[in-house]
Amino acid sequence: xxxxxxxxxxxxxxxxxxxxxxxxxxxxxxxxxxxxxxxxxxxxxxxxxxxxxxxxxxxxxxxxxxxxxxxxxxxxxxxxxxxxxxxxxxxxxxxxxxxxxxxxxxxxxxxxxxxxxxxxxxxxxxxxxxxxxxxxxxxxxxxxxxxxxxxxxxxxxxxxxxxxxxxxxxxxxxxxxxxxxxxxxxxxxxxxxxxxxxxxxxxxxxxxxxxxxxxxxxxxxxxxxxxxxxxxxxxxxxxxxxxxxxxxxxxxxxxxxxxxxxxxxxxxxxxxxxxxxxxxxxxxxxxxxxxxxxxxxxxxxxxxxxxx
Ligand code: TUI
Numbered sequence: 001x002x003x004x005x006x007x008x009x010x011x012x013x014x015x016x017x018x019x020x021x022x023x024x025x026x027x028x029x030x031x032x033x034x035x036x037x038x039x040x041x042x043x044x045x046x047x048x049x050x051x052x053x054x055x056x057x058x059x060x061x062x063x064x065x066x067x068x069x070x071x072x073x074x075x076x077x078x079x080x081x082x083x084x085x086x087x088x089x090x091x092x093x094x095x096x097x098x099x100x101x102x103x104x105x106x107x108x109x110x111x112x113x114x115x116x117x118x119x120x121x122x123x124x125x126x127x128x129x130x131x132x133x134x135x136x137x138x139x140x141x142x143x144x145x146x147x148x149x150x151x152x153x154x155x156x157x158x159x160x161x162x163x164x165x166x167x168x169x170x171x172x173x174x175x176x177x178x179x180x181x182x183x184x185x186x187x188x189x190x191x192x193x194x195x196x197x198x199x200x201x202x203x204x205x206x207x208x209x210x211x212x213x214x215x216x217x218x219x220x221x222x223x224x225x226x227x228x229x230x231x232x233x234x235x236x237x238x239x240x241x242x243x244x245x246x247x248x249x250x251x252x253x254x255x256x257x258x259x260x261x262x263x264x265x266x267x268x269x270x271x272x273x274x275x276x277x278x279x280x281x282x283x284x285x286x287x288x289x290x291x292x293x294x295x296x297x298x299x300x301x302x303x304x305x306x307x308x
Contacts, residue, residue, distance in 0.1 A: 018191025019069020118146020174301020
């Protein structure tokens with residue numbers, strides 16, 4: 001499974017972990033990197049000291065390359081972007097915005113830059129701005145999403161760019177990896193599958209919701225706020241979706257009740273007030289395993305399928 005992505009990132013497998021806000025911390029990132037992928041720590045809207053500590057802890061747990069995801073809507077994105085330079089992080093991915101203004105300084109520092117993009121237009125802009133690769137993320141992904149699907153978006157981004165493309169959204173086993181390669185991707189980004197990994201530090205209730213989820217246990221909330229988010233179906237996410245549909249919840253009220261809801265899900269397993277961000281593929285995730293097993297099974301299945 002050697003591609004331009006394994007070459008670029010110096011990893012065994014062309015696989016990066018999703019930079020899931022509040023979820024992706026040093027233990028998970030180090031486990032993925034030690035298993036031959038590239039683990040990511042999510043900057044989210046964390047304080048700079050928290051992210052610095054996470055990076056240092058990860059360095060203690062792995063000598064393999066790992067990265068940081070910068071969520072560009074974070075009020076302190078600029079400080080976190082600089083921290084990646086100061087801490088000599090190997091790889092930066094970005095989400096929820098255009099990272100153009102940070103790219104020159106990251107490149108200057110020797111950081112591999114991989115923006116996550118939901119459209120061909122943004123992908124082209126990122127290539128022009130000097131990105132090393134892009135993650136083309138379909139609407140099947142968990143969390144903040146665009147409208148295009150992985151199946152439609154990935155080949156169009158591949159056709160439009162020279163730099164390598166990583167597919168994301170709806171990939172949780174070797175069939176998804178092989179399909180991504182057939183679409184022209186040279187790597188995959190995996191999020192939801194790692195929620196149900198042993199090393200993932202989320203509340204046990206969150207893991208149980210992922211493992212028990214069926215294909216239809218998923219809902220997108222917040223389209224009317226301009227920040228659509230994909231969640232596991234719970235009483236809370238259904239209330240949000242209904243409130244949005246029937247007008248009983250204004251966008252302002254929506255923002256108010258969802259403030260801090262991601263933390264409540266990840267740390268407290270609070271099903272009454274928590275937002276359990278999760279991809280559509282959770283219906284296919286039925287067990288909790290070590291990251292190493294997840295990655296090795298996924299990659300060997302993909303290799304067999306591609307060699308057929
Ligand atoms: O960023 C993600 N997924 C996320 S971020 C997140 S935290 C959050 N919570 C509530 C609201 C917003 C964020 C949870 N999940 N995925 C990558 C992604 N990036 N999806 C969509 C985009 C994106 C959207 C617009 C990237 C660029 C973009 O550019 C707009 C522009 O400025 O041109």
